[in-house]
Amino acid sequence: xxxxxxxxxxxxxxxxxxxxxxxxxxxxxxxxxxxxxxxxxxxxxxxxxxxxxxxxxxxxxxxxxxxxxxxxxxxxxxxxxxxxxxxxxxxxxxxxxxxxxxxxxxxxxxxxxxxxxxxxxxxxxxxxxxxxxxxxxxxxxxxxxxxxxxxxxxxxxxxxxxxxxxxxxxxxxxxxxxxxxxxxxxxxxxxxxxxxxxxxxxxxxxxxxxxxxxxxxxxxxxxxxxxxxxxxxxxxxxxxxxxxxxxxxxxxxxxxxxxxxxxxxxxxxxxxxxxxxxxxxxxxxxxxxxxxxxxxxxxxxxxxxxxxxxxxxxxxxxxxxxxxxxxxxxxxxxxxxxxxxxxxxxxxxxxxxxxxxx
Numbered sequence: 001x002x003x004x005x006x007x008x009x010x011x012x013x014x015x016x017x018x019x020x021x022x023x024x025x026x027x028x029x030x031x032x033x034x035x036x037x038x039x040x041x042x043x044x045x046x047x048x049x050x051x052x053x054x055x056x057x058x059x060x061x062x063x064x065x066x067x068x069x070x071x072x073x074x075x076x077x078x079x080x081x082x083x084x085x086x087x088x089x090x091x092x093x094x095x096x097x098x099x100x101x102x103x104x105x106x107x108x109x110x111x112x113x114x115x116x117x118x119x120x121x122x123x124x125x126x127x128x129x130x131x132x133x134x135x136x137x138x139x140x141x142x143x144x145x146x147x148x149x150x151x152x153x154x155x156x157x158x159x160x161x162x163x164x165x166x167x168x169x170x171x172x173x174x175x176x177x178x179x180x181x182x183x184x185x186x187x188x189x190x191x192x193x194x195x196x197x198x199x200x201x202x203x204x205x206x207x208x209x210x211x212x213x214x215x216x217x218x219x220x221x222x223x224x225x226x227x228x229x230x231x232x233x234x235x236x237x238x239x240x241x242x243x244x245x246x247x248x249x250x251x252x253x254x255x256x257x258x259x260x261x262x263x264x265x266x267x268x269x270x271x272x273x274x275x276x277x278x279x280x281x282x283x284x285x286x287x288x289x290x291x292x293x294x295x296x297x298x299x300x301x302x303x304x305x306x307x308x309x310x311x312x313x314x315x316x317x318x319x320x321x322x323x324x325x326x327x328x329x330x331x332x333x334x335x336x337x338x339x340x341x342x343x344x345x346x347x348x349x350x351x352x353x354x355x356x357x358x
Contacts, residue, residue: 026061026253027061027062027063028061028062028063028252028256029063029064029065030062030063030064030065030087030088030089030248031064031065031066031067031086031087031088031089032047032050032051032064032065032066032067032087032088032089032090032091033067033072033074033078033081033082033086033087033089033090033091034047034066034067034068034069034075034078034090034091034092035069035075035076035078035090035091035092035093035096036068036069036075036091037068037069037070038066038067038068038070038071039068040068040216041274041278042147042149042215042216042271042274042275042278043147043149043216043240043271044068044091045147045267045270045271045274046091046146046147046240046242046264046267046268046270046271047064047066047089047091047242047267048066049263049266049267049270050064050242050260050263050264050267051063051064051065051066053259053262053263053266053267054256054259054260054263057259057262057263058255058256058259062252062256062259062260064088064089067087072087075092076096078090078091078092078096078243079092079096079097079100079139079141079243082141082243082244082245083139083140083141083245085245085247085248087245088244088245088248088249089242089243089244089245090141090242090243091146091240091241091242091243092146092240092241092243093108093238093239093240093241094106094107094108094132094143094239094241095107095108095109095175095176095177098176098177100139101135101138102317102321102324103131103135103321103323103324103327104135104136105176105177106131106132106327106328106331107128107131107132107135107143107145107239107241108176108235108238108239108240108241109235109236109237109238109239110177110310110314110331111177111178111181111233111234111235111236111306111307111310112233112236112306112307112310113236113237113331113335114236114237114331114334114335114338115151115236115237115342116148116150116151116236116237116272117338117342117346118237118334118335118338118339118342119148119237119239120145120148121334121338122330122331122334122335122338123145123239126330126334127330127334128330131323131326131327131330134323135323136243140245140246140247141243141244141245141246142243142244142246142249143241143242143243143244144241144242144244144261144264144265144268145239145240145241145242145265145268146239146240146241146242146264146267146268146271147239147240147267147268147269147270147271147272147275148237148238148239148240148268148271148272148275149212149213149216149235149237149238149240149271149272149275150213150237150238150272150275150276150279151213151232151235151236151237152210152211152212152213152232152234152235152236152238153210153211153212153213153214153217153229153230153231153232154210154230154231154232154233154234154298155172155174155208155209155210155211155229155230156201156208156209156210156211156217156222156223156226156228156229156230157207157208157226157228157229157230158201158207158208158225158226158227158228159207159228160228160294160296161228161230161296161298161299161302162299163299163301163302164185164186164301164302164305167182167185167186167187167302168185168186168187169186169187169188170186170187170188170207170208171187171188171190171205171206171207171208172187172188172189172190172206172207172208172209172210173189173190173191173192173197173200173206173208173209173210174187174189174209174210174234175191176234176235177234177310177313177314178210178234178235179191180313181234181306181309181310181313182306184309184312184313185305185306185309190206192205192206192209194220197209197211197220197222198220198221198222198225201222201225201226202225208226209222209226210234210235212238212275213275213279214278214279214280214282214283214286215275215276215277215278215279215280215281215282216275216278216279217282218282218285218286223286223290223293224290227292227293227294228294228296229293229294229295229296230295230296230297230298231295231296231297231298233298233303233306240268240271242264242268244260314328
């Protein structure tokens with residue numbers, strides 16, 4: 001299967017303009033299962049956009065019905081449902097499947113990893129897509145980037161973190177590898193359903209939690225009960241994913257395949273723009289209405305301990321899994337190269353702009 005490229009985009013545009021292939025093709029009706037509620041934008045936005053675009057490009061002959069978790073009731077079974085054919089497509093986060101295959105984490109994000117731009121470059125112009133498909137071949141699905149949140153905030157804390165001692169015994173909701181890292185530093189890590197997070201934080205069942213960023217956090221109300229908002233380290237570029245059942249995809253007419261791939265890439269990019277805009281808007285509202293919010297960066301000794309623990313976790317998995325070791329080496333090599341340009345370009349531009357504004 002070919003991944004996204006210029007040919008795919010051109011093919012889809014020609015189909016849209018001429019209309020002939022779509023008119024000759026059969027009618028196709030698919031279903032897509034999301035891990036999220038259908039109202040949880042921007043996470044829930046890409047599937048809706050994909051469905052709209054393929055329907056428009058096919059002249060209404062290729063339709064996709066999007067079902068949120070409130071419909072199918074199985075948010076963490078999306079991969080299994082797509083693999084089994086109950087749904088032809090899914091939209092989720094790759095790191096949710098780390099219990100099935102630890103290598104899936106690389107296609108969401110890793111602590112202290114790449115920025116969004118760096119990670120997309122690795123996907124499309126490095127070895128990212130190759131490794132991602134290699135991992136997902138065992139599940140009999142195709143996997144594509146499905147939209148990025150950008151850097152996620154480090155979380156909401158009721159008390160300020162001044163030293164490593166403040167982490168010991170802290171009760172915090174934080175999933176994935178970051179949870180493993182914090183556990184090594186003495187945090188009591190827990191995972192609580194989204195609908196119970198605010199109540200748990202308010203009542204003291206947990207002392208801290210991480211979610212996403214201002215755009216999504218403002219709806220949850222965490223800023224009303226936890227005044228310390230820490231900058232990110234654990235999810236620098238959280239990529240969602242589109243899953244496609246291989247057998248269903250191969251049955252599609254070539255023009256529908258082109259439409260689907262083009263729509264996926266466009267919708268994934270737009271999610272990043274939407275989330276960025278929402279976070280900018282939400283942060284302005286938060287700091288105005290809740291001026292006591294204190295944005296903090298973890299102290300350097302704490303960050304150094306986090307980085308050390310992260311490296312230990314990653315190296316531990318690499319010692320046990322040859323493919324994990326290979327993908328980790330690929331990401332690190334690409335990031336080392338890309339980060340030099342990120343610093344010269346984005347970092348120095350922002351630094352200069354801030355200095356001139358003072």
